[in-house]
Amino acid sequence: MVKTAAVSLLALAGLASAFVPTTTNFRSANRWTIKAKDTSFTRNLMMKLGADDKVILIGVAADSGCGKSTFMRRLTNIFGGSNVGPLGGGFDNGGWETNTLVSDTTTVICLDDYHANDRSGRKVTGRTALEAAEQNFDLMYEQLKALKEGKTVAKPIYNHVNGTLDRPEEVVPTPIVIVEGLHPWYDARVKDLLDYTIYLDISDEIKRAWKIQRDMAERGWTLEQVEAEIEKRKPDFNKFVGPQKEVADSVIQVLPTELTNDPEGKILRVRLIQKETGDYQPVYLFDQGSTVSWIPCGTKLTCSYPGIKLGSGPDRWFDNAVNVVEMDGQFDKLEELAYVEKHLGNTASKYDGEITAQMLKNKGAPGTLNGSGLFQTIVSLKIREVYEKLSGKKVDASVKAPVAA
Amino acid sequence: MVKTAAVSLLALAGLASAFVPTTTNFRSANRWTIKAKDTSFTRNLMMKLGADDKVILIGVAADSGCGKSTFMRRLTNIFGGSNVGPLGGGFDNGGWETNTLVSDTTTVICLDDYHANDRSGRKVTGRTALEAAEQNFDLMYEQLKALKEGKTVAKPIYNHVNGTLDRPEEVVPTPIVIVEGLHPWYDARVKDLLDYTIYLDISDEIKRAWKIQRDMAERGWTLEQVEAEIEKRKPDFNKFVGPQKEVADSVIQVLPTELTNDPEGKILRVRLIQKETGDYQPVYLFDQGSTVSWIPCGTKLTCSYPGIKLGSGPDRWFDNAVNVVEMDGQFDKLEELAYVEKHLGNTASKYDGEITAQMLKNKGAPGTLNGSGLFQTIVSLKIREVYEKLSGKKVDASVKAPVAA
Numbered sequence: 001m002v003k004t005a006a007v008s009l010l011a012l013a014g015l016a017s018a019f020v021p022t023t024t025n026f027r028s029a030n031r032w033t034i035k036a037k038d039t040s041f042t043r044n045l046m047m048k049l050g051a052d053d054k055v056i057l058i059g060v061a062a063d064s065g066c067g068k069s070t071f072m073r074r075l076t077n078i079f080g081g082s083n084v085g086p087l088g089g090g091f092d093n094g095g096w097e098t099n100t101l102v103s104d105t106t107t108v109i110c111l112d113d114y115h116a117n118d119r120s121g122r123k124v125t126g127r128t129a130l131e132a133a134e135q136n137f138d139l140m141y142e143q144l145k146a147l148k149e150g151k152t153v154a155k156p157i158y159n160h161v162n163g164t165l166d167r168p169e170e171v172v173p174t175p176i177v178i179v180e181g182l183h184p185w186y187d188a189r190v191k192d193l194l195d196y197t198i199y200l201d202i203s204d205e206i207k208r209a210w211k212i213q214r215d216m217a218e219r220g221w222t223l224e225q226v227e228a229e230i231e232k233r234k235p236d237f238n239k240f241v242g243p244q245k246e247v248a249d250s251v252i253q254v255l256p257t258e259l260t261n262d263p264e265g266k267i268l269r270v271r272l273i274q275k276e277t278g279d280y281q282p283v284y285l286f287d288q289g290s291t292v293s294w295i296p297c298g299t300k301l302t303c304s305y306p307g308i309k310l311g312s313g314p315d316r317w318f319d320n321a322v323n324v325v326e327m328d329g330q331f332d333k334l335e336e337l338a339y340v341e342k343h344l345g346n347t348a349s350k351y352d353g354e355i356t357a358q359m360l361k362n363k364g365a366p367g368t369l370n371g372s373g374l375f376q377t378i379v380s381l382k383i384r385e386v387y388e389k390l391s392g393k394k395v396d397a398s399v400k401a402p403v404a405a
Numbered sequence: 406m407v408k409t410a411a412v413s414l415l416a417l418a419g420l421a422s423a424f425v426p427t428t429t430n431f432r433s434a435n436r437w438t439i440k441a442k443d444t445s446f447t448r449n450l451m452m453k454l455g456a457d458d459k460v461i462l463i464g465v466a467a468d469s470g471c472g473k474s475t476f477m478r479r480l481t482n483i484f485g486g487s488n489v490g491p492l493g494g495g496f497d498n499g500g501w502e503t504n505t506l507v508s509d510t511t512t513v514i515c516l517d518d519y520h521a522n523d524r525s526g527r528k529v530t531g532r533t534a535l536e537a538a539e540q541n542f543d544l545m546y547e548q549l550k551a552l553k554e555g556k557t558v559a560k561p562i563y564n565h566v567n568g569t570l571d572r573p574e575e576v577v578p579t580p581i582v583i584v585e586g587l588h589p590w591y592d593a594r595v596k597d598l599l600d601y602t603i604y605l606d607i608s609d610e611i612k613r614a615w616k617i618q619r620d621m622a623e624r625g626w627t628l629e630q631v632e633a634e635i636e637k638r639k640p641d642f643n644k645f646v647g648p649q650k651e652v653a654d655s656v657i658q659v660l661p662t663e664l665t666n667d668p669e670g671k672i673l674r675v676r677l678i679q680k681e682t683g684d685y686q687p688v689y690l691f692d693q694g695s696t697v698s699w700i701p702c703g704t705k706l707t708c709s710y711p712g713i714k715l716g717s718g719p720d721r722w723f724d725n726a727v728n729v730v731e732m733d734g735q736f737d738k739l740e741e742l743a744y745v746e747k748h749l750g751n752t753a754s755k756y757d758g759e760i761t762a763q764m765l766k767n768k769g770a771p772g773t774l775n776g777s778g779l780f781q782t783i784v785s786l787k788i789r790e791v792y793e794k795l796s797g798k799k800v801d802a803s804v805k806a807p808v809a810a
Contacts, residue, residue, distance in 0.1 A: 286691045287748060289704035298719050299694035314703045343692060 054391045055148045055173045057193050059184035061244045062200035070365045075380040076103035077361050097159055097166050107174045111181025112158040114140040119163025130236035137187040144193050147173045182241050196386045199248035203255045209265030246318035250274050252375045259306035259329050269328035270371025275320050281346040282323035285312030304332050327371030348385040350397035459796045460553045460578045462598050464589035466649045467605035475770045480785040481508035482766050502571050512579045516586025517563045519545040524568025535641035542592040549598050552578045587646050601791045604653035608660045614670030651723040655679050657780045664711035664734050674733035675776025680725050686751040687728035690717030709737050732776030753790040755802035
């Protein structure tokens with residue numbers, strides 16, 4: 001229940017499923033419910049890794065655990081992966097219980113699959129799924145290392161509906177492997193395998209606003225029940241998951257708007273916090289290295305209330321020098337985004353307007369009109385930059401083609 | 406006393422005399438005391454107006470009345486006037502009592518010369534020099550109209566030292582004629598003659614800070630005396646002078662810094678408020694029409710405390726749509742200005758870096774390191790743009806040559 005709730009929270013922010021069941025759901029138990037027209041996915045859609053191909057491993061941490069499929073779709077679009085769907089068949093489970101998402105070029109592994117015990121096992125240990133001791137870091141490390149070496153692995157499956165550890169599925173390496181979950185770089189050995197790390201940081205206020213809205217309005221919970229649920233989860237989250245954000249290469253932080261009073265958390269202030277690593281230049285607004293705030297709504301761009309406010313500037317994030325880009329509010333139209341894009345630097349885009357073009361590919365997806373969509377897209381471009389740098393290959397931005405040329 | 410005090414206040418802001426008596430003063434009574442090496446000025450330095458030349462008339466209003474010679478020097482530099490000095494000889498007064506400043510291309514007339522009565526006359530009327538009834542607007546209008554028509558006039562001289570109206574001096578029209586004083590567009594007829602209007606708006610807080618600093622520290626006044634002097638001047642100023650700022654094409658507003666606590670008024674927040682007339686595009690920072698704030702000090706530019714903060718955006722100024730550019734703080738070095746200049750648009754500069762180059766010509770002048778120097782220079786470029794548009798001539802920006810080509 002805790003897990004499912006967290007996933008739904010992210011859906012509200014546009015950080016979660018684009019696979020919304022607008023048509024037929026096949027099994028609601030399936031983590032990757034897909035539309036009827038998408039049922040033709042099979043494993044042969046996966047691009048085989050060439051002999052000289054490197055596997056780039058990306059870590060995505062969030063409270064939700066897994067389910068950030070809008071973000072994954074944005075990412076696979078950028079890598080030319082036009083087909084995105086659940087891993088189409090493990091050994092004999094028919095693919096319907098999988099947490100693994102694949103495209104032509106990318107594989108997204110949910111780290112819940114590395115839970116050490118199933119739900120009944122945790123009743124014995126008395127620990128929550130948030131605790132480090134409930135993760136099988138040894139196996140996680142071994143299998144991610146093997147994937148990086150181009151080897152196929154038999155990965156366990158954690159069934160979120162009945163809380164069981166199901167029979168493993170075969171995962172074949174692709175040029176990009178993304179691991180998402182609660183503890184992608186909690187373990188130092190796993191951390192060393194990751195080429196880039198992204199932390200999705202939903203503030204307590206926003207988590208609370210969304211939870212109240214959904215659990216009270218839709219499920220009939222009392223405010224006390226909602227508050228208790230939030231408080232119950234906090235200590236382990238803050239002990240085992242939260243600290244990972246301190247060292248992430250990029251953090252996408254979702255906060256309440258400062259433009260107006262919005263207790264429902266519908267208008268978001270989203271910040272992209274990027275480490276100044278030297279390897280990859282952080283995105284900035286107008287002028288690298290200086291502090292800028294910008295309200296683009298004015299004489300040229302007419303935005304409806306409460307408008308949009310952006311900001312950018314160097315800052316400290318725990319022990320690291322970072323650059324922060326911020327967007328409060330949301331676009332009325334994607335033309336406004338095109339206008340904003342012109343004034344962003346170091347976006348790693350391959351042509352003018354690529355961010356807007358990428359966002360248009362996911363026009364209806366949640367978060368597209370606010371900072372979460374914008375920064376997910378920017379981070380996706382950054383990951384492409386990481387991939388190109390580490391693999392020595394170029395991703396063709398003009399067509400939806402597989403990665404390696 | 407009131408007048409002299411006001412002039413000195415402006416000197417502190419860098420809005421006043423660059424002709425500081427660093428070497429020999431010839432007569433302290435002279436409004437335009439000049440250095441020994443400059444004594445060769447004679448009237449034949451003035452450029453004769455060609456048959457097809459237009460006279461462009463610019464109005465500069467300020468509490469000081471007259472004495473903004475740093476501003477005038479910035480302006481004459483931009484117009485290629487390399488020689489700036491007092492009008493060198495009226496009928497027989499030897500030029501030493503003149504308030505008129507001339508360069509190769511420009512003439513600066515102090516409107517105090519159009520006082521209706523001398524000091525003893527005002528004792529009879531009981532009015533202050535700030536009152537409209539104490540100005541001879543009929544003569545002001547007639548003579549400025551004549552100058553615009555290319556005619557030479559015999560302008561009265563108001564002697565600021567002994568408060569007398571001295572024998573008139575001959576003023577020959579030049580391509581640019583600037584009238585500065587308390588009431589340059591109080592009279593509707595005179596206002597209609599002006600091609601561009603600039604109001605220098607020193608805030609009450611700054612006036613007060615400077616006055617306290619000077620009159621208490623240097624003249625031994627009590628705080629009560631200083632306050633009384635300020636309060637005495639206010640009603641007439643607010644009635645007859647202040648309202649002109651509501652309709653100025655450009656206002657340079659000098660305010661206390663918001664970066665730190667500075668009761669002495671040494672660090673200034675200066676705003677350039679430009680009317681959206683349609684004829685001339687206002688200067689902006691980064692992105693025309695939107696609201697931007699910018700702290701350039703950061704990783705690239707290292708500024709000492711309290712640094713620099715700039716801003717830009719559309720606003721309302723009384724009944725008019727305006728764009729405001731603001732600078733708080735001061736440059737440590739002129740390289741910082743060069744960096745800032747790159748991000749300003751619509752400056753009417755003729756080449757990249759012209760603002761910085763122009764400010765380097767007046768490197769030691771007061772105000773060069775803060776917003777007053779920057780915005781004086783920008784307004785000077787704007788006046789060049791006005792001149793070029795109205796005269797149909799081009800000013801050569803590459804050399805210090807006379808205006809008309």
